[in-house]
Amino acid sequence: MNKGFKKLFITAALATAFSAPAMAEEFIKIGLGAPITGGSAAFGKQLLLGAEAAAEAINAKGGVHGKKIKIIQGDDACEPKQAVAVANRFVDQEKVDAVVGHFCSSSTIPASEIYDEANILNVTPASTNPRVTERDLTTLIRVCGRDDQQGEVDAQFIQENLKAKKIAVINDKDTYGVGVANATRDAAKKLGIDVVLEDGVTRGERDYNALVTKIKGADVDAVFFGGLYAEGGLLVKQLRQQGLTIPFVSVDGIADPAFVTAAGGPQFAEGTYMSFLRDPRTDPASKEVVEKLKEKGSDSAGFTLYSYAAVEAIAAALEANKDEKDGTKLAEWIKNNEIDTVLGRKGWDEKGDPKTNDFVVYIWDKEGNYVPIQ
Secondary structure, eight states, X not given: OOHHHHHHHHXXXXXXXXXXXXXXXXXXXXXXXXXXXXXXXXXXXXXXXXXXHHHHHHHHTTTBTTBEEEEEEEEOTTOHHHHHHHHHHIIIIIOOSEEEEOSSHHHHHHHHHHHXXXXXXXXXXXXXXXXXXXXXXXXXXXXXXXXXXXXXXXXXXXXXXXXXXXXXXXXXXXXXXXXXXXXXXXXXHHTTOEXXXXXXXXXXXXXXXXXXXXXXXXXXXXXXXXXXXXXXXXXXXXXXXXXXXXXXXXXXGGOSTHHHHHTTSHXXXXXXXXXXXXXXXXXXXXXXXXXXXXXXXXXXXXXXXHHHHHHHHHHHHHHHSTTOOOHHHHHHHHHTSXXXXXXXXXXXXXXXXXXXXXXXXXXXXXXXXXXXXX
16 A cells, blocks of 8 residues: 555544544433333333333334434332432433422432532332422422322212222322322321221231231221332232231232232232223323234333333424523423323423322222223
8 A cells, every 4th residue: 555545545444433422323312211120110111101202102203303212221229229320320420301290209309409409300100209309399290190289189089989088098108109199198187087097017028917907906997008119009909818808909000900919919909999091091192002012012001101201291392492402491380381292282380290189999890900980
C-alpha cells in the first residue's frame, strides 16, 4: 500500500469511526420502575408487558417525531430503598426521558421525589395511596385511582350488599395496604359500620392462625384486607381452613391469578370480593390491543393496560411538545388535555389524578377468575 493511499484509507476509516455515533439511532428512553422480582413480581410482569406492548405499537406507527421508544427496566422489588436506587440509575446513568412506575406506593413516593428533582415526567399506572399526588410534585401523573375512592366503594359494598354491621380490618403494614385499609375503615365508620378489630400481617409471614383466632373471637360479619395477593391469599386460605366462611373483601392488590395460587386454589379463593378499577378489556378502545396480546399468548388482565396507557400519555405529551424534555411542562400538558388511550379518553385534575372514579367490585369465581358483580 503506497503512502498516499494509506493516508487516504486511514482518514476515511477515522471519519467513519467518528461519524458512527452521530448516525446511531436516537431513542426516547422510558424507564419502567416495577417489581420484576420478589413477592409482587406478578404485578411487575403486568407493568412490563403493558409498557413494552405500547412502545411496540407506537414504534410501528413511526414512533414520536421519528424516534422510537425504548423501555428501560428497573427492578425495585416493591422495596423503597431499591426503588430509590432504580430512580437514581434512571436519572444519572440511563438518562431517561420519562418514567412509568412504580407499582407499590411505598416505592413510588420516594422514587418520585428523585424524578421531580431531576424534572423528569413520572406516570404511575398503579400506585393508589393518596400521598402520591398530595405532595405538590409538578412532574407526577397517576393513571389509576386513589385509595380514598376505593375505600368508599368497598365500604358501600360491605354495607349495602353484604349487610355487614361488624367488620375486621386487616392490613399488610405497607404504605399501600395501610392506606387503603384506613380509607375503607374511615368510610365504613361514616356509614355506621362497627370496626371491632384492626390488625396487621407482615409481608412474607406464613402462619396467620393466631390472627384468624382473633378474628373468630371478634364475631365479625366480614373481613376486609388491604394488601397484596401473597398475604391476602394466605389469609383467606387459613380463614377457610379454620371454618370461618364469612365474606372476605379485598382490593386491587390481589388482582392477579397469583392470588388464587397463594390461596391454595379456587376452592379457597372462590367467593372473595375485590374492588378494582373497571376492567378496560371490555372497553371498545382496548379491543385491538387485547386481541394482539392474546395472539401472542399474553393476558391483558390487572394493570397491564394501565401501564400501556401510561406510555400512551407520555407519548402524547412528547408528540404535542416537540423536543420538550421538561417534566413539569409535560405533566402540565397532560393535566390540561384529554388523551385517547387504551382505557378510553382520559382527563386529569390539577393534582395529576384521573377525574373519574372507576373502581367497581368483582368476585373470584370457581374457575379462578375475577368477574364484575352486576
